[in-house]
Amino acid sequence: LSDFTxxxxxxxxxxxxxxLEAGPPVKAELTREQGLQYYRTMxxxxxxxxxxxxxxxxxxxxGFCHLYDGQEACAAGIEAAINPSDHLITAYRAHGYxxxxxxxxxxxxxxxxxxxxxxxxxxxxxxxxxxxxFYGGNGIVGAQVPLGAGIALACQYQGNNQICVALxxxxxxxxxxxxxxFNMAALxxxxxxxxxxxxxxxxxxxxxxxxxxxxxxKRGDFIPGLRVDGMDxxxxxxxxxxxxxxxxxxxxxxxxxxxxxxxHGHSMSDPGVSYRTREEIQEVRSKSDPISLLKERLLxxxxxxxxxLKEIDIQIRKxxxxxxxxxxxxxxxxxxxxxxxxxxxxxxxxxxxxxPWSKLKSIS
Amino acid sequence: MAxxxxxxxxxxKRAVLVAVRRGFHSSSPAAVQVTVRDALNQAMDEELERDxxxxxxxxxxxxxxxxxxxxxxxxxxxxDKRIIDTPISEMGFAGIAVGAxxxxxxxxxxxxxxxxxxxxxxxxxxxxxxxxYMSAGLQSVPIVFRGPNGASAxxxxxxxxxxxAVFLENELMYGVPFEVSDESQSKDxxxxxxxxxxxxxxxxxxxxxxxxVGHCLDAAAxxxxxGVDCEVINLRTIRPMDVECIEGSVMKTNHLVTVxxxxxxxxxxxxxxxRIMEPAFNFLDAPVTRVTGVDIPMPYAKILEENSLPxxxxxxxxxxxxxxx
Numbered sequence: 001l002s003d004f005t006x007x008x009x010x011x012x013x014x015x016x017x018x019x020l021e022a023g024p025p026v027k028a029e030l031t032r033e034q035g036l037q038y039y040r041t042m043x044x045x046x047x048x049x050x051x052x053x054x055x056x057x058x059x060x061x062x063g064f065c066h067l068y069d070g071q072e073a074c075a076a077g078i079e080a081a082i083n084p085s086d087h088l089i090t091a092y093r094a095h096g097y098x099x100x101x102x103x104x105x106x107x108x109x110x111x112x113x114x115x116x117x118x119x120x121x122x123x124x125x126x127x128x129x130x131x132x133x134f135y136g137g138n139g140i141v142g143a144q145v146p147l148g149a150g151i152a153l154a155c156q157y158q159g160n161n162q163i164c165v166a167l168x169x170x171x172x173x174x175x176x177x178x179x180x181x182f183n184m185a186a187l188x189x190x191x192x193x194x195x196x197x198x199x200x201x202x203x204x205x206x207x208x209x210x211x212x213x214x215x216x217x218k219r220g221d222f223i224p225g226l227r228v229d230g231m232d233x234x235x236x237x238x239x240x241x242x243x244x245x246x247x248x249x250x251x252x253x254x255x256x257x258x259x260x261x262x263x264h265g266h267s268m269s270d271p272g273v274s275y276r277t278r279e280e281i282q283e284v285r286s287k288s289d290p291i292s293l294l295k296e297r298l299l300x301x302x303x304x305x306x307x308x309l310k311e312i313d314i315q316i317r318k319x320x321x322x323x324x325x326x327x328x329x330x331x332x333x334x335x336x337x338x339x340x341x342x343x344x345x346x347x348x349x350x351x352x353x354x355x356p357w358s359k360l361k362s363i364s
Numbered sequence: 365m366a367x368x369x370x371x372x373x374x375x376x377k378r379a380v381l382v383a384v385r386r387g388f389h390s391s392s393p394a395a396v397q398v399t400v401r402d403a404l405n406q407a408m409d410e411e412l413e414r415d416x417x418x419x420x421x422x423x424x425x426x427x428x429x430x431x432x433x434x435x436x437x438x439x440x441x442x443x444d445k446r447i448i449d450t451p452i453s454e455m456g457f458a459g460i461a462v463g464a465x466x467x468x469x470x471x472x473x474x475x476x477x478x479x480x481x482x483x484x485x486x487x488x489x490x491x492x493x494x495x496x497y498m499s500a501g502l503q504s505v506p507i508v509f510r511g512p513n514g515a516s517a518x519x520x521x522x523x524x525x526x527x528x529a530v531f532l533e534n535e536l537m538y539g540v541p542f543e544v545s546d547e548s549q550s551k552d553x554x555x556x557x558x559x560x561x562x563x564x565x566x567x568x569x570x571x572x573x574x575x576x577v578g579h580c581l582d583a584a585a586x587x588x589x590x591g592v593d594c595e596v597i598n599l600r601t602i603r604p605m606d607v608e609c610i611e612g613s614v615m616k617t618n619h620l621v622t623v624x625x626x627x628x629x630x631x632x633x634x635x636x637x638x639r640i641m642e643p644a645f646n647f648l649d650a651p652v653t654r655v656t657g658v659d660i661p662m663p664y665a666k667i668l669e670e671n672s673l674p675x676x677x678x679x680x681x682x683x684x685x686x687x688x689x
Contacts, residue, residue, distance in 0.1 A: 062666065063664065111664075114664055114665035114666055114667075114668075115665070118665075120664075121665075122663075122664060122665035122668070123663040123664055123665060123668065124664055125664030125665075126664075128664070139479070140479065140480065140483070141452050141480075142452065171451070171452045172452060174451035174452055174453045174456075175452060175453060176453060176455055176456060177483075202451070202452055203423070203424055203428070203431070204424050204427065204428035205423075205424065205427070205428070205449055205451075209427075209449060210449075210451040210452070211451065274428065275427065275428065332665050332666065332667040332668075333663075333665050333667070333668055335667070335668070335671060337663075337668065338658065338660065338663065338668050338671055338672065339658065339659075339660050342660060342661075351658065351659050351660060352628050352656075352658070352659045353658055354655055354656060354657065354658055354673070354674045354675070354678045355653065355654075355655050355656075355674075355678055355681065355682045355685075356653060356654065356682075357681075357682075357685060358678075360658065362660075
């Protein structure tokens, strides 16, 4: 135990920069504790997503389900770089961030299965999970970006030194509302880190077929940008720290492009192999898997042992299994919940049901 | 329905808001079963073949064969020029489609779901729908906007003023097969916009559109066993609405129930109530009953979702209450 190396420095890939004199450091320090923590986080997200896949195929989860496996380093790296009091908003591939922002696997899976124990009592589903300083989970592509700029405005307005991280994908990068947000964020120097998770495909459309420019980190034009290796949790962390510091220093918004990859198709109804080859997926898995990369670093620098990591894996599997048990046995929300939460801070009101004789109750 | 899609595409200047649904409950012997998806696919294929000004654009319509596979095979057959994959830029590509229509082409603009169409609503209403009127007939906009209208019916999707056709489909119906007559299989078979269809004949009139026509027919089957005969009207077109058809029916039955998936306030049923009062008030033996979605956002949990939309039992209940039986 005390044989382990307590801390090591790693070389990380240099980021491409846009309108910046210098980028994040090319060396990252990692303590053993941090290493184990990042490993646990990524592995938990990985196992949770694979469990969701399983539950979906058993038809216990229904509707939309967009899985995050492959992209774990992004969520883990960002969370490692920001404070819990900072804010984060993302699109529909949100389960990873829901976890890193503090919601338990139990509450996430129970939300996916539509039960009362879900973080949104089963009323939201996959794309609508929330937590303090985590604003979902958003179904309409790109809509979360202006929201993120607005959250940043609130931070600036309140002078609380907090920042907002607003995530979007390569597909959403072509939404007009992003450019409107970039303009206002730059104009008003909002403390917003815009992050493009470029996983190379917007549903079934590759980046080359959707974007005239695939240099997503430059798309903010007058906004400085960084292009980051999104498969390396340390790279992501250093870049996110750099970006957060930039915002906190009052310099205005900044864009980060994380080059990453999703193993699953766009959603559970997309096999994910009609527009890309199995060889490509396999290549990424074998050469760039974020969890494997971290594991190799820890092992080859004697920062952890094989047995220790195996033990962690076992614990994680157990936790995910228990969460799945809960998620499949918890009851569905009662019908009384149907009309609640329409208005906030309102006295109870009557809501029309499906016919004029059906009068339902709504409480705030 | 393939016929109504063809009708939109050919009608040029005229345009309407149509709720797609249902079928071909035809009296001539049914030759073949066609799913809703295939009917839409065939309609688009036939129009693409017939008129080279017709083209399809939208997200994933080409190489992915359509998010819901409605445009399967079309890109393979017609290529990049006629079947265009767009980036995720609804407002932009809706505007582009409208511009192309103004300049002489016949675009089919697909919204992956109508929830996304709300981003483009300005182009649909102000650029597409109103232009023929504002130009006093000089500038027409022969465009069809189509796509699945989810259960949480986008408020925006139910408004479309004249002269642009908005074809609202229902994703849950794509895989459902219907029997179609031989006649309807012809490439030139069209059905008129603005004409409802009476599905069965009597004591009470049920008016519906889209997926809920099926629910009405199911309810009618149950009620028939109890001696209550329902005349089921499939609106097919929301604007212009075939009020004459409803009126004619109410004059016979004296009772009316409307059924829809949308919200009650300012919905199709509300409009029918207002419209039917004018010609047929004295024919009504009871107030019109609206069966609608519950007045809430759509919840996720299955049990809540099921209870937020009209079920067959709600229709049966409402019919009996309206008839006071």
